[in-house]
Amino acid sequence: MGAGKTTIGRYLAEMLHWHFLDSDHEIEARTGASIPWIFDKEGEEGFRRREESMIAELTRLRHVVLATGGGAILRQSNRQNLHQRGTVIYLDTPVSMQLERTAMDRNRPLLQTPNPEQRLIDLLRVRDPLYRETAHLVVPTTDGCARDLAQRILLSLSTL
Numbered sequence: 001m002g003a004g005k006t007t008i009g010r011y012l013a014e015m016l017h018w019h020f021l022d023s024d025h026e027i028e029a030r031t032g033a034s035i036p037w038i039f040d041k042e043g044e045e046g047f048r049r050r051e052e053s054m055i056a057e058l059t060r061l062r063h064v065v066l067a068t069g070g071g072a073i074l075r076q077s078n079r080q081n082l083h084q085r086g087t088v089i090y091l092d093t094p095v096s097m098q099l100e101r102t103a104m105d106r107n108r109p110l111l112q113t114p115n116p117e118q119r120l121i122d123l124l125r126v127r128d129p130l131y132r133e134t135a136h137l138v139v140p141t142t143d144g145c146a147r148d149l150a151q152r153i154l155l156s157l158s159t160l
Contacts, residue, residue: 003093004101004146005067011150013065022067023054030054035069036107044071052077059085073127079134087160089153090135092128094142095120136160 006022013020024035027050031038038047051068052075058066059081066086072078082088098120113119132138137156141149 003070003091003098004141004149005070005091007146008091008141008150008153009065009067011147012153015150015154016063016065018063018065019061020065020067021058021061023051023058023072024067024069026058027051027054034107036112048075051075056081070123070127073130073134079130083134083136087137087157088135090131090138091149092131092138092140095124097142098124 009022010020027038027047028034031050033041035047038050042050048071051072055066055068055072055078058064066082068078068082072082095117099117102116102120137153137160139149139153139156144152
């Protein structure tokens with residue numbers, strides 16, 4: 001959450017001359033509802049079912065850079081589809097950077113809590129091992145701007 005998936009993904013797609021897709025944006029576009037609204041009406045479980053279906057569909061596409069929501073990694077089927085159907089890049093971002101990037105973002109239902117920093121710590125504790133298990137490439141995001149990170153990813157992809 002707040003790792004730069006969308007920004008870096010757009011740059012990477014541009015460099016590859018591929019399409020960029022964001023699974024959360026696709027869910028919103030197809031349902032006509034915001035992610036917070038879906039969370040409010042269907043709960044996290046309802047959202048995760050929608051997300052699972054969307055990822056199953058989007059991972060079948062070719063020549064796309066796909067950004068997923070941070071919690072997509074929680075479902076085994078998502079991890080499997082992402083890992084087997086594409087190259088997964090984990091943008092490893094410290095909680096302090098995530099907190100800074102998401103501080104004013106009200107479109108993140110899981111962070112609408114009195115202590116968003118603790119929530120990010122708790123989420124990362126669960127998600128980090130899953131990201132690492134699924135990823136083909138782990139990229140620290142502490143060094144460089146989004147375009148530079150996308151360039152570094154592009155160079156790393158050529159060696160995989």
